[in-house]
Amino acid sequence: MTDEETNKTNNKLMSTQVFYFVATLSIIFSLMVIFAKNPIHSVLYLILTFFTFTVHYVLLNAQFLAVVNFIVYMGAIMVLFLFVLMLLNLNKETEPVKSPLIKIVGVIAGCCLVVTLVGSFKAASINSPLILKNQGLGLVENLGKELFGPFLLPFELSSLLLLAAMVGAVLLSKRDEVEA
Amino acid sequence: MENLTTQMAGVPLNHYIYLCAIIFTIGVIGVLTRRNAIVIFMSVELMLNAVNLLLTAFSVHSNDPSGQVFVFFIMTLAAAEVAVGLAIIVMVYRSTKSIDINVLNRLKW
Numbered sequence: 205m206t207d208e209e210t211n212k213t214n215n216k217l218m219s220t221q222v223f224y225f226v227a228t229l230s231i232i233f234s235l236m237v238i239f240a241k242n243p244i245h246s247v248l249y250l251i252l253t254f255f256t257f258t259v260h261y262v263l264l265n266a267q268f269l270a271v272v273n274f275i276v277y278m279g280a281i282m283v284l285f286l287f288v289l290m291l292l293n294l295n296k297e298t299e300p301v302k303s304p305l306i307k308i309v310g311v312i313a314g315c316c317l318v319v320t321l322v323g324s325f326k327a328a329s330i331n332s333p334l335i336l337k338n339q340g341l342g343l344v345e346n347l348g349k350e351l352f353g354p355f356l357l358p359f360e361l362s363s364l365l366l367l368a369a370m371v372g373a374v375l376l377s378k379r380d381e382v383e384a
Numbered sequence: 385m386e387n388l389t390t391q392m393a394g395v396p397l398n399h400y401i402y403l404c405a406i407i408f409t410i411g412v413i414g415v416l417t418r419r420n421a422i423v424i425f426m427s428v429e430l431m432l433n434a435v436n437l438l439l440t441a442f443s444v445h446s447n448d449p450s451g452q453v454f455v456f457f458i459m460t461l462a463a464a465e466v467a468v469g470l471a472i473i474v475m476v477y478r479s480t481k482s483i484d485i486n487v488l489n490r491l492k493w
Contacts (some may be wrong), residue, residue: 223399227403234430238413238423253433266444269440269455273436288422288474292483301419310417311413313416314409325401325402325405330397331398332445334395342452347449350452351453355453355457369467373467373470373471376471376474376475
């Protein structure tokens, strides 16, 4: 084995280890989102979860999605969540609690779901390793050609969706001035 | 960085599937077990993200950029959904002084 080949296998080993490490982190953080008592802590753990997802995108060489995930999710959506949480003045004391029975039933139902999913994927037995055939797959150039070519109509329609969402949000959160 | 992404060949596709299935299920458990409407929204976000990651993995696997374009659209949809949903939650909080979803059970009939 030449020097370069050993170097390559070392790199391969390292990047898979990075994947497993980040995957563990994202599972732990998403569990913390669910089980944190304080909703503010939930939001902060959700930000960490999204950060681990960004790392996953970078590992998959989807750099455009990594940047968009970073800006849209960790920037815009999380700020929205935090603002609403702070606006509503929620904390541990006002947090509604479900009965333990419902919690146990929910966790058991979730475990059934994951067992079913994993079992069916095992039956499908897709275990070919992920190989990046095209280095520029997730770069802006490649995605832009796709987005403004075959996906031009959905792209324009999504602008309509965003406009509708904006108008809806403003309309819903405006105070009723009928009684005033 | 260049080396790291070039050598991203070792992870089998089914490990990505398992990871996404687990995170999706965590989202489902969150929706089932929590009563705070905002935490339920966050669980929905988790589910959307699990699907996003799986779409990206499949897009890399089959060397097709369409999967990543779908992820882009899902992100747009998530942003719109969160804006409207949080506006509804703020409105519910104004009228009931609570974001406990059990308060909303009068909507059932």
